[in-house]
Amino acid sequence: MLQSQRGMKVLVVGSRCVGKTCLIKQFCRATYSDEYTKTMGVDFMEKVQRVGSEDVKLMLWDTAGQEGFTSITRSYYKGAEAAVLVFSTTDRASFEALPAWRDKVLDECGDVAMALLQNKVDLIEQSAVSSEEVEAMARRLNLCLYRGCVREDLNVESVFTYLVELADKKANRKASKYVDSSEKPENSGAMTPRARLSMSESIRNQTQQKKQQPKKDLVCLLM
Numbered sequence: 001m002l003q004s005q006r007g008m009k010v011l012v013v014g015s016r017c018v019g020k021t022c023l024i025k026q027f028c029r030a031t032y033s034d035e036y037t038k039t040m041g042v043d044f045m046e047k048v049q050r051v052g053s054e055d056v057k058l059m060l061w062d063t064a065g066q067e068g069f070t071s072i073t074r075s076y077y078k079g080a081e082a083a084v085l086v087f088s089t090t091d092r093a094s095f096e097a098l099p100a101w102r103d104k105v106l107d108e109c110g111d112v113a114m115a116l117l118q119n120k121v122d123l124i125e126q127s128a129v130s131s132e133e134v135e136a137m138a139r140r141l142n143l144c145l146y147r148g149c150v151r152e153d154l155n156v157e158s159v160f161t162y163l164v165e166l167a168d169k170k171a172n173r174k175a176s177k178y179v180d181s182s183e184k185p186e187n188s189g190a191m192t193p194r195a196r197l198s199m200s201e202s203i204r205n206q207t208q209q210k211k212q213q214p215k216k217d218l219v220c221l222l223m
């Protein structure tokens with residue numbers, strides 16, 4: 001029997017020349033080039049990724065960092081369930097722009113799964129930001145930080161796997177809230193068996209999620 005495959009739209013955002021297009025090409029096609037061709041407008045690629053026991057079709061949306069966060073159209077962000085915020089080790093401005101990119105995603109998509117990717121760690125000798133600053137930024141934005149290198153394919157797949165798992169957790173949390181509010185019988189102290197079942201499932205999910213949730217101020221540093 002044919003099973004429908006789950007799709008997930010993931011945004012790749014960040015300033016110009018930080019490696020967004022390379023990241024997507026490395027992940028989807030296992031190719032990399034040192035040549036820089038700036039992205040014009042918006043582009044996207046797909047990849048089916050196994051996460052746990054499920055295949056998820058990731059649709060990775062790429063855009064021109066040069067356009068900045070003001071001019072990018074709403075349609076680019078519409079329906080996204082996750083976003084990776086990329087900056088470059090050698091470009092301080094791309095690091096300082098992170099809060100604005102995070103706010104743009106929040107404004108357009110709401111509280112979707114997000115992660116920070118510090119790219120080009122192969123150029124750490126020419127770093128424009130200290131590791132303390134980067135960790136402080138991740139803490140401030142309350143986002144998981146990946147230090148990666150698209151060129152060497154370091155932490156490319158893991159950042160996307162993390163995002164899918166986080167997006168799932170967020171979706172489960174939303175679903176359990178919905179079940180809670182819709183299944184409780186109105187004007188009655190008694191509960192239907194279905195409502196009771198949903199309720200206990202919801203409580204079980206929430207307890208499990210609490211156990212899995214990192215502490216608020218925790219920065220996951222993944223090398």
Ligand SMILES: Nc1nc2c(ncn2[C@@H]2O[C@H](COP(=O)(O)OP(=O)(O)OP(=O)(O)O)[C@@H](O)[C@H]2O)c(=O)[nH]1
Nearest residue numbers: 016017018019020021022034036038039065150151
């Ligand atoms: N040293 C090094 N260079 C990288 C790495 N990742 C990407 N680059 C280089 O950085 C430059 C910019 O990469 P792109 O992927 O085109 O950057 P972008 O963020 O898509 O840029 P825009 O499309 O202008 O927004 C290219 O010359 C890449 O080869 C990396 O991990 N290490």
Ligand SMILES: [Mg+2]
Nearest residue numbers: 020021038039
């Ligand atoms: Mg690009």
